[in-house]
Amino acid sequence: MTAKKFWSWLAVAVAAVYFIVPLAATMEFSMRMRRGTYSFDAYRSVFSDQRFAETFSYSVVMALITIVVGALLIVPTAYWVRLRMPYLRPVVEFVTLLPLVVPAIVIVFGYLRLYNSSSVLPLTNSDTGTNILLVFGFMTMSLPYMYRAVDTAMRTIDVAVLTEAAESLGASWTTILFRCIFPNVLTGVLSGAFITFAIAVGEFTMPSLLNRPAFGPYLALIGANKAYEPPALAMIAFAMTWVSIILINITTRLQKGAAGAR
Amino acid sequence: MAATQPLLNRRMITDWLGIAPFAIFSVMFLIAPTVYLISGAFVDPNGNLTLKNLVDLFQPSILAAYIISIKVSAASAIGGAIIGFALAAAISLGGLPSWLRSAVLTFCGVASNFAGVPLAFAFLATLGRLGLVTILLRDVFGFNLYGAGFNLLSFLGLTLTYMYFQIPLMVLIITPALDGLKREWSEAASVLGATPWQYWRMVVIPILWPSVFGTLLLLFANAFGAVATAVALTGSSLNIVPIVLFAQIRGDVLHNPNLGYAVAFGMVVITGISNFIYIWLRMRAERWQK
Amino acid sequence: MSYLELSHVQKSFGPVKVVHDFNMSIEEGEFVSFLGPSGCGKTTVLRMIAGFETPTGGTITIGGVNQNGLKPNKRNIGMVFQAYALFPNMTVAQNVAFGLKVAGASKAEIDARVKEMLDLIHLGHLEDRYPYQMSGGQQQRVALARALANKPKVLLLDEPLSALDAKIRVSLREEIRAIQRKLGITTIFVTHDQEEALSISDRIVVMNAGIADQIGTPSDIYNRPATRFVAGFVGTLNILEAKVENRDAGTVRLGSRSVSIPPSQLNGSGDGAAITVALRPEALSLSKSPSSDVTLDGRVTSVNFLGSVIRTRMDVDGQQVSFDMFNNPGLQPPQIGEMATAHFKASDVLVIPN
Numbered sequence: 001m002t003a004k005k006f007w008s009w010l011a012v013a014v015a016a017v018y019f020i021v022p023l024a025a026t027m028e029f030s031m032r033m034r035r036g037t038y039s040f041d042a043y044r045s046v047f048s049d050q051r052f053a054e055t056f057s058y059s060v061v062m063a064l065i066t067i068v069v070g071a072l073l074i075v076p077t078a079y080w081v082r083l084r085m086p087y088l089r090p091v092v093e094f095v096t097l098l099p100l101v102v103p104a105i106v107i108v109f110g111y112l113r114l115y116n117s118s119s120v121l122p123l124t125n126s127d128t129g130t131n132i133l134l135v136f137g138f139m140t141m142s143l144p145y146m147y148r149a150v151d152t153a154m155r156t157i158d159v160a161v162l163t164e165a166a167e168s169l170g171a172s173w174t175t176i177l178f179r180c181i182f183p184n185v186l187t188g189v190l191s192g193a194f195i196t197f198a199i200a201v202g203e204f205t206m207p208s209l210l211n212r213p214a215f216g217p218y219l220a221l222i223g224a225n226k227a228y229e230p231p232a233l234a235m236i237a238f239a240m241t242w243v244s245i246i247l248i249n250i251t252t253r254l255q256k257g258a259a260g261a262r
Numbered sequence: 263m264a265a266t267q268p269l270l271n272r273r274m275i276t277d278w279l280g281i282a283p284f285a286i287f288s289v290m291f292l293i294a295p296t297v298y299l300i301s302g303a304f305v306d307p308n309g310n311l312t313l314k315n316l317v318d319l320f321q322p323s324i325l326a327a328y329i330i331s332i333k334v335s336a337a338s339a340i341g342g343a344i345i346g347f348a349l350a351a352a353i354s355l356g357g358l359p360s361w362l363r364s365a366v367l368t369f370c371g372v373a374s375n376f377a378g379v380p381l382a383f384a385f386l387a388t389l390g391r392l393g394l395v396t397i398l399l400r401d402v403f404g405f406n407l408y409g410a411g412f413n414l415l416s417f418l419g420l421t422l423t424y425m426y427f428q429i430p431l432m433v434l435i436i437t438p439a440l441d442g443l444k445r446e447w448s449e450a451a452s453v454l455g456a457t458p459w460q461y462w463r464m465v466v467i468p469i470l471w472p473s474v475f476g477t478l479l480l481l482f483a484n485a486f487g488a489v490a491t492a493v494a495l496t497g498s499s500l501n502i503v504p505i506v507l508f509a510q511i512r513g514d515v516l517h518n519p520n521l522g523y524a525v526a527f528g529m530v531v532i533t534g535i536s537n538f539i540y541i542w543l544r545m546r547a548e549r550w551q552k
Numbered sequence: 553m554s555y556l557e558l559s560h561v562q563k564s565f566g567p568v569k570v571v572h573d574f575n576m577s578i579e580e581g582e583f584v585s586f587l588g589p590s591g592c593g594k595t596t597v598l599r600m601i602a603g604f605e606t607p608t609g610g611t612i613t614i615g616g617v618n619q620n621g622l623k624p625n626k627r628n629i630g631m632v633f634q635a636y637a638l639f640p641n642m643t644v645a646q647n648v649a650f651g652l653k654v655a656g657a658s659k660a661e662i663d664a665r666v667k668e669m670l671d672l673i674h675l676g677h678l679e680d681r682y683p684y685q686m687s688g689g690q691q692q693r694v695a696l697a698r699a700l701a702n703k704p705k706v707l708l709l710d711e712p713l714s715a716l717d718a719k720i721r722v723s724l725r726e727e728i729r730a731i732q733r734k735l736g737i738t739t740i741f742v743t744h745d746q747e748e749a750l751s752i753s754d755r756i757v758v759m760n761a762g763i764a765d766q767i768g769t770p771s772d773i774y775n776r777p778a779t780r781f782v783a784g785f786v787g788t789l790n791i792l793e794a795k796v797e798n799r800d801a802g803t804v805r806l807g808s809r810s811v812s813i814p815p816s817q818l819n820g821s822g823d824g825a826a827i828t829v830a831l832r833p834e835a836l837s838l839s840k841s842p843s844s845d846v847t848l849d850g851r852v853t854s855v856n857f858l859g860s861v862i863r864t865r866m867d868v869d870g871q872q873v874s875f876d877m878f879n880n881p882g883l884q885p886p887q888i889g890e891m892a893t894a895h896f897k898a899s900d901v902l903v904i905p906n
Contacts, residue, residue: 110295223382238380
């Protein structure tokens with residue numbers, strides 16, 4: 001018993017060292033900007049850089065658009081497949097898992113070849129077109145997580161029964177979808193949304209290759225040119241990830257609470 | 263019959279209309295781009311069918327990139343799997359307080375998502391030439407890390423960095439499998455006379471290996487496709503597949519677009535194989551969860 | 553010295569005492585049930601015998617050998633769990649062979665013993681199935697075969713039937729008892745189901761809050777409950793408040809009438825003392841028989857058809873009394889709201905010690 005506990009504590013302790021040391025080192029490094037003393041100058045420099053605000057808000061806006069468009073696409077699809085075409089589920093699930101198989105860099109490579117200026121649908125010709133392409137790219141990347149979160153939420157509510165109940169009360173299709181189904185899978189949509197947000201805001205490969213002024217490429221640019229700002233940015237990114245994960249935990253707990261109360 | 267036939271058709275049409283948006287989206291932005299690249303890997307610049315691009319993958323510089331990529335991915339996956347398993351076993355079976363368990367799981371959720379450019383910054387600040395650990399080793403212990411041959415922009419450095427998201431991912435995926443081991447199994451084994459080691463060898467390992475091996479493959483694919491960390495960490499100084507592909511997309515450094523497609527195709531093949539085996543093993547593992 | 557001895561066994565989890573002072577001697581080949589509500593400590597006692605829990609005090613000996621400090625894998629005990637606990641990665645045959653294999657038996661020996669065990673539980677044809685391909689009842693029989701394969705000194709059954717359907721529960725408990733008789737193995741059976749315990753045990757231990765309230769044969773336990781808890785937990789009992797009228801004559805006031813019972817049952821209670829008496833539903837009858845000498849009048853409040861019996865409940869001066877009648881097609885059950893008279897023998901009245 002005690003031997004087992006000893007090894008368990010040891011494993012946790014070793015892991016804690018490996019995980020905490022880089023964070024401590026990053027924090028320490030980010031405060032070295034002023035010679036001979038620790039200061040938050042690097043953070044001040046980061047926040048005063050106009051490109052930080054610009055690229056960050058650009059990425060946040062893109063992430064939010066991705067979440068809204070993604071939810072509008074995926075919730076009705078998951079609902080429809082569960083209700084009307086259950087025989088298509090294996091196919092749809094396979095497609096939603098594909099982005100785990102095809103790396104983002106390969107997908108964006110395909111976009112650049114299919115939608116370049118000399119193609120039938122030259123999306124990369126305009127900023128708007130490229131932004132649209134980026135949103136769809138983010139949607140593709142978050143597809144496995146978003147679909148799974150929504151589908152799991154739909155499994156806990158019996159969509160067929162809910163639909164029949166709503167139909168018997170005379171509800172129209174749009175009412176059923178937006179007044180009955182959406183609110184009930186909201187926690188699933190939310191947890192999928194936070195993952196999408198975390199992916200989209202920090203993503204480097206896609207916006208970089210699509211030449212978009214996003215946060216990821218900005219980070220890489222700073223990393224190549226500055227000394228103390230990168231670790232400060234890393235700490236900020238780490239804090240943002242914490243917030244996303246805590247929000248996911250809260251929504252899944254709410255989901256469990258709702259399921260338990262039922 | 264004649265009356266029901268059109269009705270059936272109409273229902274089928276609405277059925278298909280319902281998933282049309284998803285079908286169009288996935289064809290346009292997922293399937294078509296992938297198929298375009300894959301088919302591009304099999305033609306020459308003039309559009310003739312050829313296997314030359316695939317053969318050209320075996321030229322020394324590209325082959326070396328694949329080898330170092332596979333090495334880094336495999337090493338970080340194996341290291342991540344071993345350490346992650348030990349950590350998961352500690353929090354799941356080790357009788358540790360429950361606050362520690364939830365703390366570890368929450369932290370793993372954060373760390374597994376803490377990849378990309380910021381992760382590279384964190385390791386540069388830790389083990390880079392001016393990183394805290396490098397300086398502490400030099401000033402306090404008189405040990406020159408870089409003098410001893412270490413380089414963050416190398417196989418070892420990259421592996422160490424990747425493990426920062428590999429270990430937590432392993433913990434997150436394997437902890438439910440470990441929690442699925444029923445206490446009664448170990449008790450049944452022990453009243454039947456088995457030692458703890460016999461119980462692990464005859465029951466635990468056979469039950470867990472599909473999950474563990476499957477997750478190992480997932481970690482491998484995960485590291486193989488990681489671009490941002492590698493680019494931010496090494497710039498273009500380390501010759502690994504994602505960086506080669508990144509450079510190729512940026513400026514056709516291979517001077518042959520179709521060879522670029524072949525490089526992408528190779529990536530999809532490697533991540534695809536590992537993912538498919540992962541999914542297959544996962545289904546096998548779930549068979550026993552019923 | 554009995555085969556399995558538990559003397560002054562105690563167990564505390566932190567400040568919570570779950571087993572107070574447990575004493576019992578079990579003979580070789582005996583089938584003993586531990587009966588009690590959940591949380592009464594019966595499973596804890598069983599787990600101490602198996603070696604999963606260490607007693608805080610007292611000793612457990614099997615065949616004269618003190619088991620304290622012995623690890624579970626050194627005790628040679630067979631155990632069947634509520635949730636079957638079959639190894640999911642092994643076939644039926646491999647599960648049954650597990651104990652023999654870790655003991656280092658030869659392949660021929662293992663094969664012969666596995667075949668013998670599977671024939672015993674009539675599942676020889678399923679030897680290559682995996683647990684997830686079998687029903688709960690089948691899995692539990694395999695678990696029983698696995699537990700018996702090593703010829704254990706004691707067989708422990710921890711609520712083995714709780715997870716099964718009612719029908720299978722009855723047939724499997726009879727099968728367990730038949731196998732136990734055939735092998736003559738000392739067996740402890742933990743259950744919270746009184747019918748189960750009464751039907752298959754040589755002796756029953758009724759446990760309540762960490763204490764063995766009564767140890768006795770099924771008929772002892774049912775007919776002569778030692779405490780109010782035992783009386784209430786085993787069977788459906790009418791509990792009535794009464795007053796001693798005359799201690800020496802053995803007369804007791806029950807509602808509006810005076811009842812004579814054997815004076816010996818009233819030990820300790822003086823005249824005028826409030827006592828609790830109990831009457832089994834089957835001791836009461838609507839028709840007068842030659843031996844019944846007491847009656848209770850009341851208004852019928854409910855009539856429940858239970859198949860072989862009909863249970864009627866009536867209100868006697870504010871106290872609820874139920875009684876059973878055997879069902880037969882010509883029977884005219886009383887109607888709700890009617891007045892009825894129940895007859896019983898004064899000697900069937902049990903005085904429950906407080």
